[in-house]
Amino acid sequence: MFVYDGFGADNRRYTLQTMRRVFGYAASLDTAESRPKEGYAYTKYSIRTNRRNAVLLTVPSMFAIANASKREVFGETFNRMSVDGEGRITAQRILENSTTPRKSLPMPTVLSYLTPLIYEEMLINDRIISPFHRRNRRYYCYRAMPLTKGTALVNFSPRVRSTLLVRGWAQVDEQTGRIIELALDGEYDLVRFHLSTTMDEEKGRRLLPKYCSLNSRFLFLGNDITAEYTTAYGLPSIGLTEEEARLLPVRNAKNAADTIRKIDERRLFERVRPMPLTEHEEYLYRQSVEDSVAADSTDGSKNNKYNRRLLRDVGQALLGRIGGDIGKDKRGAFRIGPILNPLYFTYSNRRGLTYMFDVQGQYNFTDNQKIQARVKTGYSFKQQQLFFNIPLTYYFDNRHNGFVRSEWATGRRIHNSSVLDYVKDRRDNTVNWDSLNLTYFRDHSLKLYAHYDPTPKWGFEVGVNWHRRTAIHDSGFHEAGMPTTYTSVAPMVELTYRPMGYNGPILTANYERSIDGFMGANINYERMEFDAQYIHRISALNSVQMRLGTGFYTHSGEGRYFLDYSNFRENNLPNGWNDNWSGSFELLNSNWYNASQYYVRGNVTYETPQLALYWMPLIGRLLEKERVYVNVLSVSHLTPYVEWGYGVQTRAVSIGVFASQKKWRFTDVAVRFSLELFNRW
Secondary structure, X not given: OEEOOOOHHHHHHHHHHHHHHHHHHHHHOOHHHHOOEEEEEEEEEEEEEEEOOHHHHHOOOOHHHHHOOOOEEEEEEEEEEEEOOOOOEEEEEEEEEEOOHHHOOOOHHHHHHHOOOOOOOEEEOOOEEOOOOHHHHHHEEXXXXXXXXXXXXXXXXXXXXXXXXXXXXXXXXXXXXXXXXXXXXXXXXXXXXXXXXXXXXXXXXXXXEEEEEEEEEEEEOOEEEEEEEEEEEEEOOOOOOHHHHHHOOOOOOOOHHHHOOOOOOHHHHHHHOOOOOOHHHHHHHHHHXXXXXXXXXXXXXXXXXXXXXXXXXXXXXXXXXEEEEEOOOOOEEEEEOOOOOHHHEEXXXXXXXXXXXXXXEEEEOOOOOEEEEEEEEEEEOOOOEEEEEEEEEEEEEHHHOEEEEEEEXXXXXXXXXXXXXXXXHOOOOOOOHHHOOOOEEEEEEEEEEEEEOOOOOEEEEEXXXXXXXXXXXXXXXXXXXXXXEEEEEEXXXXXXXXXXXXXXXEEEEEEEEEOOOHHHOOOOEEEEEEEEEEEEEEEOOEEEEEEEEEEEEEEEOOOOOOOOOOXXXXXXXXXXXXXXXXXXXXXXXXXXXXXXXXXXXXXEEEEEOOOOOOOOOOOHHHEEEEEEEEEEEEXXXXXXXXXXXXXXXXXXXXXXXXXXXXXXXXXXXXEEEEEOOOOOO
């Protein structure tokens, strides 16, 4: 713990004693205080546009503000809040009303600031490091002084300026260390914010806020948006009359209040609103209603209305996120990212400019059964190559992770065993891939399998893996009298072992065998792979990500075949652990993935918010994470291959510098970029 200097030994002792009580308060409560809790919360907000330009249209979730005719909008929500045993807070929307178009909720990313977890390591999701957790005391300086009888005032500030840290004050009970109220200031993801919180005094809710007030300001390339939010927690349910329940679009015998969706009736809000609206807020409501009536009465052309609505919908689809509920009872949901989102573009020397797109959907039949679908697509403009991955999953027993999944993918390019023959014939043990005229095949695959976890430690998977590989340039094959299409159908089985349950390491063993003539297959092989992965959480935003694996072919048929591993391959649609570079080889030539009958790999990534550059005056405060990468590989004619890397993540971009060694000789150095701007919006 670090205490402000210059206040004397007595103040230092007082500060140390006070902070020990604060750090130990949550653990001092009985078990009833930490059980999962449910309640209701009311939020009202007003958002004012001080300056805006066309750039605002590109910010996810800000299309409604950028397209709004008024400079100021107002809204209210009534949510059911639940807190699980691990402290995660989830909100279910029951009532909402807003003066924004379509009554959309602008700047949803800011709403997470209204549910701070004061005594957890992370104050706000994975964004802000809490100053009131024992493990985080190395990041902050503290000073405590008596305030009133029985209370103390604690001032805290970060040791080093960082977007992950905040400064402010808290009023604390001297005897117990319970935080009574607090206020803090910070800046994260282009949002400057001031948060004031009054903690709940009710038994069972003392770790949760009672009232929160948030003032925020968003500044980005000439855009200036200010917002004010006020939230009250621990409210009672609505308590509907029989007539109101009968008029609801959805009925639920258990709790009719929880089935309301998007109701604009002011009388319901007047019943649950714990604080009256101001005159200005009442004016914004009336103005919104009058403008809507005036627009309907003055514009007699249905075509003009339709054209304006169509233009607004097209703009929302291109520049804003699309999402919604499925079904009358809203058991399902879907999400589509902005079609013209700059975050979906990546660049590399080999692929050039690549565009990626993602669509997700889910429908819950029961609490234990659901269906999920996802479409991940990408297009490389330089290679003129389209690739996609479409998994469809039906969970028949969600409690035991029991599901049936089909996964259709295409776009990968692979070469056959002729490349392996070339590598074997190289007497000087060097391979110049650029000098080869490789024959590539397009790979279309379909994987069908079922998975089930009888216990948290064990999992079992069985299915079939189908591949159809077609030569891109087939003229040479026709002249040689060779087939241009190769098909494999491989039954597979996988065993999973988790020695510490779902929160520990994962060990897998995979066996796959393609049989010539089985279901139209014309190649045969036998392959085994073993893999171990583990993400060890050290503390807030500190982790070590580890992966170790091996694979080998025990049999390969005569003639042409393909070396294609499940756990050692190039990923066209990256989706790493904590970032897209962990657990992968960034500088390895893609041909090495299919040029060895065995592989042994090891990957380690260390991630921390403060490592090497955090102390720099201008750069350090923008850093969110720093990472160190070490990747080791052994394959035929390339042992050992080692990659070293260092990367940083900021609000706008992640940057990584990687160097590779082949047989202990440094060969390549490269810099990688990944856009992070508004990735959490």
